[in-house]
Amino acid sequence: MTSLVERMQAALPQMLTDLERLVTCESPSSDQAAVARSADLVAELGTGLLGSAPEYVVVDGCTHLRWRLGDGPSRVLVLAHHDTVWPIGSLESHPFVIEDGVLRGPGSFDMKTGLVMAFHAIAALPAADGVTLLVTGDEELGSPSSRALIEEEAAGCVAALVLEASADGALKLERKGVSNYEIRIVGRASHAGLEPELGVNASIEAAHQILAVSNLGDASRGTSVTPTVLTSGTTRNTVPATASFLIDARARDVEEQLRVDKELHALTPVLPESSLEILGGPNRPPLERKMSIDLFERASRLAGDLGLPALREISVGGGSDGNFTAGVGTPTLDGLGAVGGGAHADDEHVVVAEIAPRTALLVALIDDLLDRP
Structure with a gap:
């Protein structure tokens, strides 16, 4: 009897053909027309493999695709995205190529290979009733138009499986929550040479606030609060009237994420007559290990049944749409x-030899969840 891994290995040539078509259809997140063209191709490929056309969901001009398979309620959400960070024209310097078992091309790793794997895994299921495949088009922007859609589809599912890539094959059991802030500072301009004492220097206030912000992190809990982009002043000989800086904050758990949010919004000016405006807040909740460990153990058992190497786990600082699915209480396995x-x-780049075994694992995991939620 042909094993599941062997079946996926036999499907690999078609998977690579599909992947070449997707990679050579450039889809930078910021170009909604390009994302729409990519969505049409994704819909074509998915319809051919899954036997049904997707629903187009266009939000704020961005195109997302949803397949709800079967007539019953959704039980397993498979989540992917088809947008990339690569601008139009990147294929000229980074063409699609496969050499010495390594596949290259813009967006191939993040995450068009995962999307192709999702299509072929669902197509290989004995029955796909209860599976929803959601393919979004703005993940690289932070999912501004797809977040509500993701959370809606995840709610009530027994599991969300995220087809983000893995740098070393380890599955992602933890992702830090992400918060984004901007602090705007208003001082008062004056001539830097003639009357500097009449000014309120927004650059100096920014320096005080940057130092205060940088002390809000807690390395022992994995919390980072990092000032990043800084803007201040207009000319060399003018006391700056305004300044602003951006902050990237990351935390492993909701308690820390909320602590940082509270302390940032409690900041007060240091210089007399200066003022602060604090904008922003949490963007992605944490994906905590407790939301992933049971699925990881199930996947580990299935990997053993398939004769695959033992699975490994990892915790990472970067966010994904898996943060949103875990945030609504749905068990989530990412990577x-x-x-x-x-x-x-x-x-x-993508290691070609890993595609078929990983797809076989995905088939087994979805099937097991449908059979034994």
């Missing part, structure tokens, strides 16, 4: 997609 590296970088 089930391609094995390779170089996300968003010149050396983005």
Whole structure:
């Protein structure tokens, strides 16, 4: 009897053909027309493999696709995205190519290989009733138009399986919650040479606030609060009247995320007559280990049944749409997609030999969840 891994290995040539079509259809998140063209291709490929057309969900001009398979309620959400960080024209310098078992091309690792794996895994199921496949088009922007859709589809499911890639094959059991802030500072301008004492220096106030913000992190709990982009002043000889800076904050648990939020919004000016405006807040809740460990143990058992190497786990600081599914209380397993590296970088690549075994694991996991939720 042909094993599941062997079946997926036999499907690999078609998977690579599908992947080439997706990678060579460029889809930068910021270009909604390009994302729409990519969505049409994704719909074509998915319809051919799944036997049904998706529902187009366009939110704020961004195109997302949803397949709800079967007539019953959704039980397993498979989550992918088809947008990338690569601008139109990137194929000229980063063409799609497969050499020495390594596949390259813009968006191949993050995460068009995972999308192809999702299609072929669902197509290989004995029955797909109860599976929802959601393919979003703005993940690389932070999912501003798809977040509500993701949370709606995840609510009530027994599991959400996220096809983000893995740099070393380890599944992601923890992702930090992400919060984004901007602090705007208003001082008062004056001539820096003639009357500096009449000014209220927004740059100096910004320096005080940056130091205060940088002390809000807690390395022992994995919390980072990092000032990033800083803007201040107009000319060399003018006391700056305004300044602003951005903050990237990350936390492993909701308690820490809320602590940082409260302390940031409690900041007060240091210089007399200066003022602060604090904007922003949590963008993605944490994906905590407790939301993933049972699914990881189930996947580990199935990997053993398939004769695959033992699965490994990892905790990472970067966020994904899996943060949203876990945030609504749905058990979530992330990092089930391609094995390779170089996300968003010149050396983005996928290890071809890992595609079929990982797809077989995905088939087994979805089938097991449908049979024994």
